[in-house]
Amino acid sequence: MKRAAKIIALAVRSLLQHKLRAALSILGVICGVTAVLAMLSIGEGAKREVLSQIEQLGTRNIYLKAVVLTEDQEIKARERLSRGLSTYDKDRIVLGCAAVRDVACLMELPASVIGMAREVSPQVAACSSNYAEVQKIPLSYGRFIGDQDMERKYRVCVLGWDVSEGLGSEGRLGSHIRMEDHLYRIVGVLKRQGFKTVKSSVVSVRNHNQMIFIPLGAEGDLVQGPYRRGKRPSGGLTELVIQVQETEQVIGAASVIRRIMERSHGGAADFQMVVPQELLRQAQKTQRTFNIVLGSIACISLLVGGIGIMNIMLATVSERTREIGIRRAVGAAREHIMIQFLAESVLLTFSGGIVGVAGGIVGVWFITAMAGWKTAITVWSIILSLLMSTVVGIFFGIYPAYHAAKMDPIAALRHE
Amino acid sequence: MSYLIEASGISKEFSIGASLIQALDDIDIRVNEGESVAIMGPSGSGKSTLLHILGCLERPTSGRYILDGKDVFESSDRQLSNFRANHIGFVFQTFNLLSQLTVLENVELPFLYSSSDNGETRARVTRAIEQVGLINRLNHRPAELSGGEMQRVAIARALAIEPTLILADEPTGNLDSRTSEEILELFERLHDDGATMLMVTHDREVASRSQRVMTLRDGKFIDGVEVRS
Numbered sequence: 001m002k003r004a005a006k007i008i009a010l011a012v013r014s015l016l017q018h019k020l021r022a023a024l025s026i027l028g029v030i031c032g033v034t035a036v037l038a039m040l041s042i043g044e045g046a047k048r049e050v051l052s053q054i055e056q057l058g059t060r061n062i063y064l065k066a067v068v069l070t071e072d073q074e075i076k077a078r079e080r081l082s083r084g085l086s087t088y089d090k091d092r093i094v095l096g097c098a099a100v101r102d103v104a105c106l107m108e109l110p111a112s113v114i115g116m117a118r119e120v121s122p123q124v125a126a127c128s129s130n131y132a133e134v135q136k137i138p139l140s141y142g143r144f145i146g147d148q149d150m151e152r153k154y155r156v157c158v159l160g161w162d163v164s165e166g167l168g169s170e171g172r173l174g175s176h177i178r179m180e181d182h183l184y185r186i187v188g189v190l191k192r193q194g195f196k197t198v199k200s201s202v203v204s205v206r207n208h209n210q211m212i213f214i215p216l217g218a219e220g221d222l223v224q225g226p227y228r229r230g231k232r233p234s235g236g237l238t239e240l241v242i243q244v245q246e247t248e249q250v251i252g253a254a255s256v257i258r259r260i261m262e263r264s265h266g267g268a269a270d271f272q273m274v275v276p277q278e279l280l281r282q283a284q285k286t287q288r289t290f291n292i293v294l295g296s297i298a299c300i301s302l303l304v305g306g307i308g309i310m311n312i313m314l315a316t317v318s319e320r321t322r323e324i325g326i327r328r329a330v331g332a333a334r335e336h337i338m339i340q341f342l343a344e345s346v347l348l349t350f351s352g353g354i355v356g357v358a359g360g361i362v363g364v365w366f367i368t369a370m371a372g373w374k375t376a377i378t379v380w381s382i383i384l385s386l387l388m389s390t391v392v393g394i395f396f397g398i399y400p401a402y403h404a405a406k407m408d409p410i411a412a413l414r415h416e
Numbered sequence: 417m418s419y420l421i422e423a424s425g426i427s428k429e430f431s432i433g434a435s436l437i438q439a440l441d442d443i444d445i446r447v448n449e450g451e452s453v454a455i456m457g458p459s460g461s462g463k464s465t466l467l468h469i470l471g472c473l474e475r476p477t478s479g480r481y482i483l484d485g486k487d488v489f490e491s492s493d494r495q496l497s498n499f500r501a502n503h504i505g506f507v508f509q510t511f512n513l514l515s516q517l518t519v520l521e522n523v524e525l526p527f528l529y530s531s532s533d534n535g536e537t538r539a540r541v542t543r544a545i546e547q548v549g550l551i552n553r554l555n556h557r558p559a560e561l562s563g564g565e566m567q568r569v570a571i572a573r574a575l576a577i578e579p580t581l582i583l584a585d586e587p588t589g590n591l592d593s594r595t596s597e598e599i600l601e602l603f604e605r606l607h608d609d610g611a612t613m614l615m616v617t618h619d620r621e622v623a624s625r626s627q628r629v630m631t632l633r634d635g636k637f638i639d640g641v642e643v644r645s
């Protein structure tokens with residue numbers, strides 16, 4: 001241990017004899033490590049962003065979304081006896097796919113609320129009683145829509161947090177709100193949810209804070225008008241949220257459900273299936289490509305840096321031939337010489353690694369500030385960067401060190 | 417009785433280009449413990465090569481070498497190095513100190529490679545530096561010392577490991593006569609304290625300070641052995 005410390009101290013001393021040379025020789029490694037850290041941090045940031053989006057959708061869930069058809073398409077769909085997305089689909093899926101645990105239905109309604117603050121424009125939707133559970137929406141107070149509400153078509157509603165706030169005192173539990181020409185009693189208010197709007201997102205995530213839920217079945221009064229205008233999908237439902245028992249079953253269940261749907265819709269393209277897990281896979285695939293590209297850039301700069309180190313170490317070795325001879329004469333074995341020069345090259349690249357990590361942190365901060373990209377520096381990425389710089393030092397230091405170790409001590413001593 | 421150094425039939429050949437050079441030709445040499453021996457000879461006579469072989473820095477082409485009861489050239493490179501680190505103190509004509517290290521660190525250098533790294537390293541190092549009279553220059557670099565002082569540091573480096581054998585290769589070759597005298601006196605003092613010394617020189621004056629002088633010419637010892645006292 002003491003000897004190792006001494007070897008390192010001697011290596012430091014030798015390197016400090018030529019400060020400028022040492023500094024210049026590690027530039028390549030610094031750039032390489034900076035690139036590695038930046039790559040890892042950007043990659044990690046992107047991954048976390050995608051993950052958080054997909055987590056909002058739920059990894060155990062499969063979404064079936066109704067597609068609004070043009071008139072021509074709708075005629076074709078009718079010819080194929082498709083009725084659009086409907087509660088029949090729900091029943092077929094529950095019956096046809098054993099892995100399905102629950103299916104929640106949602107129907108968006110183009111109804112407007114009277115007496116709403118301007119900044120909030122709530123989306124009214126009729127949903128099944130299990131919607132909150134399937135989507136894991138927590139309640140702030142009151143209750144969610146119940147089975148009885150659906151059966152008896154009660155005019156009750158559950159408000160999102162922003163809606164409740166927007167209504168002020170009228171948004172309290174037990175008060176009534178007016179939608180179109182009808183009054184709905186508020187039975188519950190949802191908890192405020194962290195909602196991230198992401199540009200260029202693959203999936204749209206519903207903002208539950210700005211929604212009003214009413215029981216599915218009680219929408220009749222609100223539907224009349226808009227339905228006649230033909231703006232809604234023919235089957236009535238906007239979305240089916242299918243919850244699968246286990247996360248691992250999602251991909252299998254998705255293909256079964258797709259087959260059920262295609263058969264019952266006669267092949268009509270009036271629905272769209274979104275599997276968050278598949279999106280996750282896709283995102284990971286894209287991520288991998290990105291990582292390979294950046295990784296190769298980082299590797300190339302590390303390679304170039306490493307060659308620089310090798311060059312300098314070879315020059316150092318030939319410059320210090322006599323020193324090698326002296327050390328051999330006073331008892332250094334080949335291994336000692338090898339270790340000494342390896343220690344120097346590793347020390348060089350490791351310090352390059354440290355500077356590179358610092359550079360990477362500043363660079364990542366700069367990218368976040370300038371381009372607004374999400375980034376995340378993990379401890380692992382720092383460890384990996386330092387490890388890579390060490391490996392470069394060992395790899396490119398071995399040849400010069402070997403060259404030094406195999407020198408003939410007598411010839412080395414005579415070297416001028 | 418057994419000798420400290422017992423080398424027999426030592427030959428060494430070098431090939432330079434196509435020609436083969438016989439540096440040492442079937443040499444026998446025996447040295448008792450506590451003896452001081454000088455090997456003389458003109459340049460190119462093979463005396464440095466002999467010193468390197470006796471110092472375990474180089475292997476002979478053929479021959480046997482027993483040092484302190486051990487057959488040296490049976491050992492691996494690693495063992496030879498270890499042997500040098502623990503038993504042999506070299507003193508060179510050109511001092512061969514490391515310029516980036518201080519006096520203290522230069523003298524400590526062999527301990528980096530020796531197996532005997534116990535707590536008394538520092539004590540041995542300072543004792544050796546004291547012996548050569550440089551205790552007040554501990555933290556100086558070689559560049560700040562005179563030639564004589566540098567050679568004394570080199571001697572201290574050889575002494576610190578408490579060697580079985582001190583080998584000196586033209587130790588006064590780069591020094592003026594007054595400094596040479598100082599160094600030779602130092603050697604005599606060490607010899608009086610019981611050190612075994614083997615010195616290579618081409619200077620008859622210097623050689624005559626040893627107990628025994630052997631002359632080497634064209635790779636062979638010639639005629640008689642001069643013995644002083």
